[in-house]
Amino acid sequence: MSEIMPDDMIVCRCEEITVGEIKQSIREGAKDITGVKRRVRAGMGLCQGRTCEKLVQQILCSELNICPEQTGRSTARPPVRPVTFGELAEGGVV
Amino acid sequence: MIEKDVVIVGAGPAGLAAGIEASKAGANVLIIDLNIKPGGQLFKQIHKFFGSSAHRSGTRGMDIGMLLLREAEENGVEIWLKSTVIGLFPGNKVAVEKGLENEAKEVVTILAKKIIVATGASENVVRFKGWTKPGVMGAGAAQTMINVNHVKPGEKVVMLGSGNVGLIVSYQLMQAGCDVVALVEAAPKIGGYAVHAAKIRRAGVPIYMKHTIIEAIGDETDCVKEVVIAEVDDKFQPISGTEKVIEADCVAIAAGLKPTVELTRLLNCEFTFNGVFGGFIPLHNKNMETSVEGVYVAGDATGVEEANTALEEGRIAGIAAAQSLSLIADKEAEEKKDAIWKRLEMLRLGPFGERRLSAKEVVLAEYLNKVGMPQAEIKLKG
Numbered sequence: 001m002s003e004i005m006p007d008d009m010i011v012c013r014c015e016e017i018t019v020g021e022i023k024q025s026i027r028e029g030a031k032d033i034t035g036v037k038r039r040v041r042a043g044m045g046l047c048q049g050r051t052c053e054k055l056v057q058q059i060l061c062s063e064l065n066i067c068p069e070q071t072g073r074s075t076a077r078p079p080v081r082p083v084t085f086g087e088l089a090e091g092g093v094v
Numbered sequence: 095m096i097e098k099d100v101v102i103v104g105a106g107p108a109g110l111a112a113g114i115e116a117s118k119a120g121a122n123v124l125i126i127d128l129n130i131k132p133g134g135q136l137f138k139q140i141h142k143f144f145g146s147s148a149h150r151s152g153t154r155g156m157d158i159g160m161l162l163l164r165e166a167e168e169n170g171v172e173i174w175l176k177s178t179v180i181g182l183f184p185g186n187k188v189a190v191e192k193g194l195e196n197e198a199k200e201v202v203t204i205l206a207k208k209i210i211v212a213t214g215a216s217e218n219v220v221r222f223k224g225w226t227k228p229g230v231m232g233a234g235a236a237q238t239m240i241n242v243n244h245v246k247p248g249e250k251v252v253m254l255g256s257g258n259v260g261l262i263v264s265y266q267l268m269q270a271g272c273d274v275v276a277l278v279e280a281a282p283k284i285g286g287y288a289v290h291a292a293k294i295r296r297a298g299v300p301i302y303m304k305h306t307i308i309e310a311i312g313d314e315t316d317c318v319k320e321v322v323i324a325e326v327d328d329k330f331q332p333i334s335g336t337e338k339v340i341e342a343d344c345v346a347i348a349a350g351l352k353p354t355v356e357l358t359r360l361l362n363c364e365f366t367f368n369g370v371f372g373g374f375i376p377l378h379n380k381n382m383e384t385s386v387e388g389v390y391v392a393g394d395a396t397g398v399e400e401a402n403t404a405l406e407e408g409r410i411a412g413i414a415a416a417q418s419l420s421l422i423a424d425k426e427a428e429e430k431k432d433a434i435w436k437r438l439e440m441l442r443l444g445p446f447g448e449r450r451l452s453a454k455e456v457v458l459a460e461y462l463n464k465v466g467m468p469q470a471e472i473k474l475k476g
Contacts, residue, residue, distance in 0.1 A: 010226050019221075054352065054373075055221050069367035073374050076359035078181030081128070083191050083201065091189075091201025 011059070012052040014045020022056060026063045032072035033057065046082055049074050098124045100415050101188050101206035103179045103357060106134020107401045108393025108408035109212035110162040110171075115412030116208075117169040119421040124204065125171060126190055128178040132166075133159040134214060135234070136401060138241040141262055143402065155401055162405075182209065182360050186388060208388050208415040211358055212408060215351035215372065215394035220254060224310035225345075229318030233263040233348035240270035248344025250275045252321045254307055258286035260348030264294050267346070275342050277301045278323055280330050308332055310345055318343050351398045358395070361386050366460050370453035371397025377461040379468070380435065381414035382407055385461070387468040390415055397457070399450055406438050 007020030017040050025039035033049075033056055036042050042056050043049025049056075053074060060071045079088075100116045102109045105127035117123045131137065139155020166173065176193025180201070183189065188204045217232030219225065229248055233255065236247040251272050253264045256279035264274045277294060282304050284291045295301065305323050313319040325336035351372055358376040359365070364385035365374050375397050382390045390411040393404030410431050417427035442451035 005221065006223060009221060009223055011221060013226050048356070050216055050354075051219055054218055058221075068369075068373070073359070073365075076356040078183070078189065078360060079191075080356040080360065081178045081180050081191070083178075083180050083199075087191060087199050087201045091203070 005059075011055045012042035012045065012049075014047050014052075015041045015043075017042040017052075019059065022059050023063060026060065030060075031064065032060065032070070033074050034072060036060065037074055043074050048076075048080070095187075096202065096204045098122050098204055098206050099419055099421075100124070100208045100210060100412070101126065101204055102210040102212060103188075104134065104212035104214055104393070104395070105129070105132035105173055105175075106212060106214050106393060106404065107136055107158070107162065108214075108395070108404040108411070109134070109210070110166050111405045111408030112210045112212060112390075112392055112412035112415070113171040113173075113408075114162070114165050114169050115409045116210075116416045116421075117166075117171045117412075119413070119416035121208075121416050121419060121421055123171050124206075125166075125173045126177045126179055126188075127173065127175055130176055132163060132173050132175065135238075136162070138234075138237050139401065140241050140266065158401065158405075179357065182357050182389075207419060208390065210382075210390040210392060210408075210411045210415060211376075211384075211395055212392045212404075212411075213354040213357060213395045214404075215353050215398045217347070217351055218349040220307070220347050220349045222307045222309055224312060224318070227310050227312045227316055227318050229343050230310055230345040230347070233259050233346040234351075236344070236346040237263045237266060240266060240272075246270060246272055247346070248318075248342070249273060250342040251344040251346055252276045252278060252307070252323075252340060252342045253346050253348060254278050255348030255350075256281070256284045256286060256291065256301070256303075257348055257350065258290060260346075261286045261290035261294055263346060263348065264299060265290070265297070268297055268299075272344075274299045276321075276323065276340050278305045278307060279303050280306045280326055302338075306330070306332060307345065308337060311339075318345060321345055351394065353395050353398060355395060358384060358389070358391060361389055363389065364461070364465055366457060368397060368453055368457060370449050371399075371457075375457070377457060377465060379461050379465070380410075380431070380458060381417075382411035383414060383468050385465040385468055388415075388418070397450075397453070403438060403441050403450075406434050406441065410434050 009019045030036045057071045099121040100123045102125040105125045113123045113125045136155045136159030178191045181189040239245045239247045309322040310318045311320040321340045321342045324332040363376040392407040392411040
């Protein structure tokens with residue numbers, strides 16, 4: 001796997017987080033998707049991990065030798081799609 | 095606050111079918127979709143569907159889309175386009191970024207008696223060096239470009255993945271005037287139907303089995319100009335010395351899909367992990383109701399399958415929502431739902447379908463064990 005996944009390869013495009021940074025966060029104790037997200041911001045950008053979550057999951061699985069369901073899932077929070085502050089302020093949301 | 099009997103998120107086959115059924119029963123229905131046109135992925139399905147005549151085999155996906163749209167219109171289903179549901183809140187409140195006529199947006203909240211989440215799925219990516227370069231995209235995105243927007247994604251395309259999506263989109267890319275220069279598959283055998291693979295072979299597309307993409311190399315503007323592939327061993331590791339460089343300006347990735355589940359997560363619905371269905375999915379019962387009372391799911395958002403199963407699940411959700419609003423007599427609703435579950439069984443046949451049939455049974459059984467009856471109160475995840 002290492003051959004086709006060099007450390008400088010980008011995993012989270014929104015936050016420009018690389019394979020190396022994610023592996024480092026796992027060495028520092030991250031055990032699941034949320035752990036990686038909190039340490040290096042992978043999945044915290046505009047798309048909220050829709051693209052990279054499975055890639056982070058694969059790295060967690062291979063580094064920790066666990067199965068995908070053990071990597072957990074990120075917490076969903078509103079707004080689930082990008083929206084401007086102006087629109088939010090003008091609209092009477094709940 | 096706007097009030098609706100049933101608010102449906104997503105105007106694809108599941109959402110439209112749900113809307114039609116609920117509306118037929120007399121419910122006041124609103125479907126919300128972020129695209130400029132309704133129909134979900136149906137309008138890019140220019141090919142004829144497989145299956146039984148009860149499921150319009152031999153009909154093109156786009157024609158099924160037209161039929162659904164007409165039926166929705168005839169039944170008075172309201173559809174908001176260019177509108178995005180940005181959150182679901184306690185008390186069945188739906189926050190929407192609504193698209194207005196002048197391209198402006200406004201945020202509104204709707205009070206819904208019942209909510210049906212039919213948000214579909216998104217494409218999986220595969221990482222290789224250069225996967226973020228312009229020219230690398232999902233096969234579904236390439237299909238949207240050619241069949242909906244009439245724009246070629248590139249001149250020379252490398253397709254990664256030989257499932258039905260990879261095979262069908264390869265053929266359609268050729269029909270659109272692109273040159274499919276390679277079909278790359280890591281497994282030792284073709285993933286999709288042999289009949290689709292034969293079409294690609296006859297057209298002379300080089301098929302590289304037990305191969306993977308190592309790198310997409312960019313030109314001076316960083317756009318893809320070459321793709322490096324290599325043979326893989328039994329553990330899918332590339333074998334050094336087998337690299338081959340292919341001239342191409344587009345890579346289409348057909349590596350499956352995953353259900354879009356943020357909204358059901360937001361409501362703290364019970365989830366399960368199911369590999370056959372593409373990952374984490376909300377549990378549901380035979381009414382397509384989640385663990386949260388009044389919140390239903392249908393289509394790929396509850397496990398990746400295909401348009402016909404999405405449509406049938408949507409019908410069930412629509413009928414069940416109307417039934418719980420006392421708009422349909424219980425007996426009539428149960429008969430209708432039973433008939434649809436039987437049709438779904440027919441759809442989940444064959445080498446591809448059987449796995450989904452048993453996976454669905456697992457999901458339904460897990461719901462009974464874990465949830466039993468849906469819980470009344472929507473709790474926001476803390």
